[in-house]
Amino acid sequence: MGSASNFHSNKEFENIIGEKLEDRQLRENLKSAMDTLKGNRKKLIATRYLDWEGLREEARKLKLKALTHLDVLLERFEKNATKNGMKIHWAGSAQEANEIILNLIKENNITSVLKGKSMASEEIHLNSFLKQKGIKAVETDLGELIIQLIDETPVHIVVPAVHKNRYEIGKIFEEKLQAPLEDDPQKLNAIARKHLRKEFESFKMGLTGVNFAIADEGAIWLVENEGNGRMTSTACDIHVAICGIEKVVESFEDASILGTLLVPSATGAQITCYNNIITSPRKEGEKDGPKEVHIILLDNHRSNMLNDKNFFKALSCIRCGTCLNHCPVYDKIGGHAYLSTYPGPIGEVISPQLFGLQNCGYMVNLCSLCGRCSEVCPVKIPLADLIRDLRSEKVGQGNGKVLGYKNENPNKIEQILMNMFSWIATSGFKWRMLLWKVRIFGGLGKILHRYIPILNRWTRYREFPKIDANLHSKVKNMKGVIYE
Structure with a gap:
């Protein structure tokens, strides 16, 4: 799936x-x-929030401004991130992004990668690609771990296992991790933590997504609630971040506005537990942080969207899932x-x-x-x-x-039906006549709907609509309301 x-x-x-x-x-x-x-x-x-709508409008404007000048901001981000010691890779397609990651893995003799939550990695189907190459990709986000254990894909872009309740998760952990059967959320978290801790002990490469990339600073910003993102990006030797090109904004101020909107929209919380702002690899004298930071700027047809004066607006998305x-x-x-x-x-x-x-x-x-x-x-x-x-x-x-x-060639039956609807709906007289016939014959539909084409598909998962007993008189009174 x-x-x-x-x-x-x-x-x-x-x-x-x-x-x-x-x-x-x-x-x-x-x-x-x-x-x-x-x-x-x-x-x-x-x-x-005193002015939520005002904040939304400000965010709309700054994202559209960033997209309008995306070429300039991407170059600025690359320049400043490189100056900070991070390595920038450009990937035009999913295949190119996967090959870049695979080459980094081969160059460093790595056999497994620990992943923080990343929808971009789902987009390029990284896990299945690495599996084909004999590389183990381990999800460390709790929701992602749950669905990885049962070989599913995320059902939601923020809460990937939201379709499973705690009883189902307990059974998954019992079957896949040989853990005792539990349904208490704290105990389930403890099982996942124990399972992942041994993976964190010796890993060399961590992979994450990016929430915001700041052009003026050459920095990336990751938000998360579990701490696995911080572990994945700081306790490894090599940190690889996959960043859709539309994630680049101009300044920290811009990213802060978007972050202020992101978390309430996503989960209804005011702020996340962890905000990870990464500006460089580990510097001399620092006790943690990766020795190398690689950022993959992913296009994968985003530039096509950017060239459309209408659909480019969708690139403003901050992946909140609301x-x-x-x-x-x-x-x-x-x-x-x-x-x-x-x-x-x-x-x-x-x-x-x-x-x-x-x-x-x-x-x-x-x-x-x-x-x-x-x-x-x-x-x-x-x-x-x-x-x-x-x-x-x-x-x-x-x-x-x-x-x-x-x-x-368009669906001719559908085209005929829509033309017929247009012919009726644009005439007051015809529309009133249709409603009158619905009033007279609607009762038959309730009895025979399962045998009537199109209607039977509609009512398979829906109740037959109730027909107003006074519809006839209401239709007659419409004459002065709907123009001929």
């Missing part, structure tokens, strides 16, 4: 969506977790149903552009266009609008510049 490098048919999407909708435990776990994250965020914003937390579709099916590294609303926007519209085009169907994602995005990415625009691209009505676009 999660590999968008391979083509996924509509049937594959429909099968896994059906599977997830039937998984009641998954839906209970997701609903509980999403409700908690949303509630924590709402309470924190209401009680601790759009997933508030999405009424995501909390029913979970991240695996998107068949891509990046699920949820932000995934629907960036996945087709990173991995190809021909691979991920189906994802844009997984949206109700309710607009919640746009309302809560801390950097004000117009996600709902961009999803709608990608739907236009998918059916050949856009500019045709999205990666993987193919000018294929």
Whole structure:
């Protein structure tokens, strides 16, 4: 699951969506977790921030400014980071990034790599690449460790194992780590800590992602809650950080504004337990820190997005995951149903552009266009609008510049139905007549819906809508409201 490098048919999407909708435990776990994250965020914003909306607007402007001058900032970052003693590598593709990491591993005779949480490493499918080369990649983030033990991909970009409750995690640890069966969170953490401690004792290379790269200072900033990120980046001889080129901002002040928005949006906390700001390798006289720091600046089709005057806005994303937390579709099916590294609303926007519209085009169907994602995005990415625009691209009505676009013949039945809907919905008289017929014949639909094409797919996982008994009289009163 999660590999968008391979083509996924509509049937594959429909099968896994059906599977997830039937998984009641998954839906209970997701609903509980999403409700908690949303509630924590709402309470924190209401009680601790005087001008949350003003902060969002400031963040929107600074990210768009950084993206507009990204070429300059990237060069400045490379210059200052190199001056600080860090080594910069440029990777145009996932394959190039993987090869850079593999070469560093071979040069230093390394057999295992310890990883902090990194969605960029998931994007390039680093773990499976290293496994094929005989290299062991060990996840040290608790959520990532859980899903690695059961050979799954992250279900969420911030909380990768949010679809598993403590009882399920206890069983995983019992089976995979031969630990005693537990369901207490503290005891589960202790089991994971004991398992990972021996890995930290002798590792040579640590790998992390990057939350913010600061051009003026040539520094990288990592945020995390468990301490594993700090261990992974400081207790090793070689630290490798994978950084999407869009993570570069101008100054520490800019990064601080984004960080102030990131954590409340992600988990509903005011600040993370660990903020790791790395400015150089270990200097003479220092007792910890890596001897070498390598930063891989990853493009992987981001420059294509940057060249689009509309879709480039999605590169403002700070990977907080709040759009997933508030999405009424995501909390029913979970991240695996998107068949891509990046699920949820932000995934629907960036996945087709990173991995190809021909691979991920189906994802844009997984949206109700309710607009919640746009309302809560801390950097004000117009996600709902961009999803709608990608739907236009998918059916050949856009500019045709999205990666993987193919000018294929549209679905003629769908086109006929949408033209028919447009013909009815743009006429007051026809629309009122349709509502009147719904009032008369709606009762039959409730009885026969499972035998009616299209309607039976809709009601498979939804209750048949209630028809207002007074609809007829309301329709007659609409005559003066809806123009002819």
